[in-house]
Amino acid sequence: MEYKFAEIEPRWQKYWEENKTFKTEDDFSKPKYYILDMFPYPSGAGLHVGHPEGYTATDIISRYKRMKGFNVLHPMGYDAFGLPAEQYAMQTGTHPAVTTNKNCDNFRRQIKAIGLSYDWDREINTTDPHYFKWTQWIFKQLYSTWFDEEQQKGRPISELPMPDEIQAKGKKAVNEYIAGKRLAYYDNAQVWWCSSCKTVCANEEVLTDGSHEKCGNQVIRKNLKQWLLRIPHYAERLLQGLDDLDWPAGVKDMQKNWIGKSTGAEVDFQINGLNEKLRVYTTRPDTLFGATYMVIAPEHQLAEKIAAQEKKSDVEEYIKTAALKSDLDRTDLAKEKTGVFTGRYAINPVNNKKIPIWVADYVLMGYGTGAIMAVPAHDTRDFEFAKEFDIPITCILDPKDAEGRDEILAGDKCWTEDGEYINSSNEETGLNINGLNKEAGIKKTIEWLEKNDLGKATVNFKMRDWLFSRQRYWGEPFPVIHWEDGEVSLLDDEELPLLLPELEKYTPGEAGESPLSNATEWLHVTDKNGRKGRRETNTMPQWAGSCWYYLRFIDPKNDEKIFNPQKENYWMPVDLYIGGAEHAVLHLLYSRFWHKVLFDLGIVSTDEPFQKLYNQGMILAFAYETSAGAKVSQDLVKERDGHYFHKETGEELKQIVAKMSKSLKNVVNPDDVIANYGADSLRLYEMFMGPLDERKPWAENGVKGVHNFLNRVFRFFADTTNIGDGDEAKEVAKLLHQTIQKVESDIENLKFNTAISALMVFNNLAIKKGKVTKQTAETFNKILSPFAPHLAEELWSIYGNKQTLAYEPWPQVNENLLKEDSFEYPVSFNGKMRFKTELPLDMPKDEIEKTILSDERAQKWLEGKEVRKFIFVPKKIINVAVG
RNA sequence: GCCCGGAUGGCGGAAUUGGUAGACGCGCUGGAUUCAAAAUCCAGUUCCAGCAAUGGAGUGUGGGUUCGAUUCCCACUCCGGGUACCA
Numbered sequence: 030m031e032y033k034f035a036e037i038e039p040r041w042q043k044y045w046e047e048n049k050t051f052k053t054e055d056d057f058s059k060p061k062y063y064i065l066d067m068f069p070y071p072s073g074a075g076l077h078v079g080h081p082e083g084y085t086a087t088d089i090i091s092r093y094k095r096m097k098g099f100n101v102l103h104p105m106g107y108d109a110f111g112l113p114a115e116q117y118a119m120q121t122g123t124h125p126a127v128t129t130n131k132n133c134d135n136f137r138r139q140i141k142a143i144g145l146s147y148d149w150d151r152e153i154n155t156t157d158p159h160y161f162k163w164t165q166w167i168f169k170q171l172y173s174t175w176f177d178e179e180q181q182k183g184r185p186i187s188e189l190p191m192p193d194e195i196q197a198k199g200k201k202a203v204n205e206y207i208a209g210k211r212l213a214y215y216d217n218a219q220v221w222w223c224s225s226c227k228t229v230c231a232n233e234e235v236l237t238d239g240s241h242e243k244c245g246n247q248v249i250r251k252n253l254k255q256w257l258l259r260i261p262h263y264a265e266r267l268l269q270g271l272d273d274l275d276w277p278a279g280v281k282d283m284q285k286n287w288i289g290k291s292t293g294a295e296v297d298f299q300i301n302g303l304n305e306k307l308r309v310y311t312t313r314p315d316t317l318f319g320a321t322y323m324v325i326a327p328e329h330q331l332a333e334k335i336a337a338q339e340k341k342s343d344v345e346e347y348i349k350t351a352a353l354k355s356d357l358d359r360t361d362l363a364k365e366k367t368g369v370f371t372g373r374y375a376i377n378p379v380n381n382k383k384i385p386i387w388v389a390d391y392v393l394m395g396y397g398t399g400a401i402m403a404v405p406a407h408d409t410r411d412f413e414f415a416k417e418f419d420i421p422i423t424c425i426l427d428p429k430d431a432e433g434r435d436e437i438l439a440g441d442k443c444w445t446e447d448g449e450y451i452n453s454s455n456e457e458t459g460l461n462i463n464g465l466n467k468e469a470g471i472k473k474t475i476e477w478l479e480k481n482d483l484g485k486a487t488v489n490f491k492m493r494d495w496l497f498s499r500q501r502y503w504g505e506p507f508p509v510i511h512w513e514d515g516e517v518s519l520l521d522d523e524e525l526p527l528l529l530p531e532l533e534k535y536t537p538g539e540a541g542e543s544p545l546s547n548a549t550e551w552l553h554v555t556d557k558n559g560r561k562g563r564r565e566t567n568t569m570p571q572w573a574g575s576c577w578y579y580l581r582f583i584d585p586k587n588d589e590k591i592f593n594p595q596k597e598n599y600w601m602p603v604d605l606y607i608g609g610a611e612h613a614v615l616h617l618l619y620s621r622f623w624h625k626v627l628f629d630l631g632i633v634s635t636d637e638p639f640q641k642l643y644n645q646g647m648i649l650a651f652a653y654e655t656s657a658g659a660k661v662s663q664d665l666v667k668e669r670d671g672h673y674f675h676k677e678t679g680e681e682l683k684q685i686v687a688k689m690s691k692s693l694k695n696v697v698n699p700d701d702v703i704a705n706y707g708a709d710s711l712r713l714y715e716m717f718m719g720p721l722d723e724r725k726p727w728a729e730n731g732v733k734g735v736h737n738f739l740n741r742v743f744r745f746f747a748d749t750t751n752i753g754d755g756d757e758a759k760e761v762a763k764l765l766h767q768t769i770q771k772v773e774s775d776i777e778n779l780k781f782n783t784a785i786s787a788l789m790v791f792n793n794l795a796i797k798k799g800k801v802t803k804q805t806a807e808t809f810n811k812i813l814s815p816f817a818p819h820l821a822e823e824l825w826s827i828y829g830n831k832q833t834l835a836y837e838p839w840p841q842v843n844e845n846l847l848k849e850d851s852f853e854y855p856v857s858f859n860g861k862m863r864f865k866t867e868l869p870l871d872m873p874k875d876e877i878e879k880t881i882l883s884d885e886r887a888q889k890w891l892e893g894k895e896v897r898k899f900i901f902v903p904k905k906i907i908n909v910a911v912g
Numbered sequence: 913g914c915c916c917g918g919a920u921g922g923c924g925g926a927a928u929u930g931g932u933a934g935a936c937g938c939g940c941u942g943g944a945u946u947c948a949a950a951a952u953c954c955a956g957u958u959c960c961a962g963c964a965a966u967g968g969a970g971u972g973u974g975g976g977u978u979c980g981a982u983u984c985c986c987a988c989u990c991c992g993g994g995u996a997c998c999a
Contacts, residue, residue, distance in 0.1 A: 312999065731923095
């Protein structure tokens with residue numbers, strides 16, 4: 030019987046759709062399992078074979094969990110706002126919604142052709158007003174929340190305590206005070222501006238070479254009014270929350286790095302000859318005795334002010350150059366240290382010594398206080414700077430036994446590790462940490478600073494406020510009106526969603542404003558008192574819609590509420606979230622932030638959204654290059670006997686692994702794979718390629734391999750003359766149950782490649798035997814079904830079943846069949862396996878020793894040698910150490 | 913520079929807590945079937961030596977611990993990802 034996948038697969042896809050086989054009911058009595066894919070951006074290019082990797086993995090688990098009796102929530106949607114549709118609109122005038130819908134239709138068609146068991150009634154599209162109504166609503170919640178440091182919790186703005194002195198200053202002061210506390214605020218921000226995209230980019234969208242990650246164009250600095258979110262207020266919570274999550278360690282590390290917590294102290298330095306203090310942040314207050322100069326950032330408000338008369342022009346010049354430089358190329362800055370002396374001195378509080386204050390751009394305004402005390406002997410950056418400008422270097426930490434100690438003590442080499450303090454006492458100030466180590470030195474110095482009111486222990490985070498607006502059309506409009514009197518107000522809930530206006534032209538407005546500034550009718554509003562206002566013309570970034578979509582899947586059609594709280598309480602958290610590692614920081618951190626705010630406000634029931642996270646690895650392709658290293662397009666390569674040659678030059682080429690790309694013509698489209706081998710083969714190969722979390726190259730021959738496996742399965746199991754009655758052969762029954770066990774534990778551990786291998790092993794045995802019982806056939810079919818569901822449904826119906834097998838109970842392992850009473854031991858001599866022998870499991874060790882040592886095959890290895898040790902590990906190995 | 917991950921046959925990859933290295937698949941070789949091919953089926957396939965039995969070597973490199981190391985420890989090489997003057 031022939032395996033006609035092209036006929037079988039569409040038929041079952043139609044059956045599932047018509048019968049709503051995978052519709053999820055909110056049946057609270059069943060145990061739940063919420064399994065989520067990172068939803069795609071529906072690009073015009075359609076799906077590539079990287080998409081179905083994660084989707085297939087989650088689909089296998091979904092189908093397995095259903096058979097295990099779980100109520101499974103497994104939804105799909107589209108993260109459909111974004112720049113490409115808008116750029117296309119600029120070129121052609123086609124409304125982005127039209128392009129987007131077309132792309133979504135294509136994605137849906139492609140995804141359905143893979144036979145994934147999504148509940149399509151829950152499909153979400155971030156550009157749908159029914160959806161972004163609630164994105165706007167969440168923005169309102171952020172705007173109306175402040176963070177209570179003491180409780181470490183977000184609270185409604187109505188509960189914000191108002192200091193009397195602010196109250197006394199009047200309404201404007203009160204509003205400003207409140208604005209300073211809101212999680213969302215509107216302010217002038219130095220932003221990166223991409224003149225090619227005509228939009229601002231968040232810091233994280235700018236690559237280290239100063240180019241925009243979306244278009245590669247160099248970005249420049251610009252000052253613009255922007256919406257920002259105070260995510261650093263949640264830094265500590267976001268850091269702590271990682272501990273209890275079942276996430277890859279690498280992702281946790283990246284988030285930790287991004288949050289960048291550091292502990293240290295702020296210290297005040299009196300400025301000599303001015304009634305000003307210079308506050309610095311340092312993680313090493315213990316090295317105060319080694320501070321030989323100070324540095325402030327060029328943007329620091331004191332920079333110009335403290336410059337001595339004769340240095341004023343130098344300093345101004347430097348500040349100007351630094352500002353210009355950062356516009357042009359940031360990376361150049363890292364190469365060489367530059368700076369200028371202000372002519373002014375500060376007093377080191379630990380010994381009252383005068384030390385020079387410099388301005389240098391290696392100190393950043395955005396971190397700590399924008400000023401540092403420099404300890405060249407024990408900080409590599411300060412060391413470089415001091416060397417460059419001939420500033421004294423005082424060693425105060427004896428490295429003891431370390432290599433190069435003499436150089437370090439002489440200040441010719443930098444030492445950043447632990448040691449024992451020297452030259453670190455002063456009678457006048459009463460601080461003495463000589464002889465202590467780093468940990469004790471830090472502790473004692475901070476105590477001294479706090480006692481003398483010169484500084485205090487401080488925590489700093491690298492994470493910055495989140496720039497939350499873009500100058501684009503195709504994004505969620507902010508539900509905000511700026512009034513002519515300076516007041517800002519939000520739309521009422523009843524006025525949501527605020528729709529995007531229809532536009533003739535999608536080009537940006539004057540001075541880089543969003544295209545929305547052209548929508549005059551939409552733009553201008555008047556309130557009932559005749560006061561005039563202007564709508565916010567910025568739109569939200571693409572992160573907004575993807576920040577909370579997992580919550581909407583719970584109750585996607587609810588127009589009254591963001592979701593029904595009972596349903597949220599039942600389904601959350603997401604039990605397993607699978608997606609690419611490229612979202613390790615931004616999407617996952619932003620989502621966690623919003624979720625924690627919603628949790629604090631009592632809107633969601635869990636502190637964290639995603640209990641378990643897993644990253645699928647990237648799917649790559651083979652590519653070819655010449656001996657000179659030039660890449661050769663796929664269509665110019667010819668294979669002969671496992672070697673590769675250039676079609677035109679005949680040169681032998683080297684096979685390498687590279688990202689799929691249009692230029693190499695090695696992009697694989699799932700539609701083609703399905704047409705040639707079927708969806709089940711595609712699914713199987715995606716999983717059989719290797720471990721889910723590793724990067725691996727696509728190989729067409731590999732698809733043929735798994736396709737051949739399905740062919741063999743079908744030809745054998747669909748042929749009812751191979752299916753008999755009575756008792757199953759012992760060997761077959763045993764392997765069947767071993768296979769159930771293996772497949773089950775492999776699915777639980779996301780090791781799909783070895784699960785498929787086990788299924789192949791069983792199939793090989795069944796074919797070799799030539800006959801199995803119907804029960805064996807049905808059982809095997811069930812454990813195969815999560816992987817190759819179309820084929821499995823087909824076999825299931827051939828065996829006379831009328832209903833889908835999607836909800837058939839998962840087979841139970843019969844432990845009795847797995848019991849062994851003997852084991853074939855590998856026998857080693859000095860660790861080298863020499864022969865095997867079957868021994869009963871209940872044989873005592875001394876008897877085993879006797880049996881082995883008298884075995885004829887052992888004599889060769891024992892001859893003339895003494896048995897020094899006899900190692901016997903039950904059910905593992907026998908090893909004889911001779912010598 | 914710093915942090916994280918990886919390296920196993922011709923290829924993708926397997927190997928509970930240290931216990932038979934190379935499961936499974938691809939490719940290749942030989943055979944059956946066929947007029948022939950495709951498809952299918954059977955056998956073989958880490959490398960070296962040997963007709964074979966068999967022996968030797970072998971999991972990026974160099975050391976170490978152990979009866980026994982792909983697995984643990986130390987030092988290093990290469991590849992991939994993240995990050996970058998964060999005081």
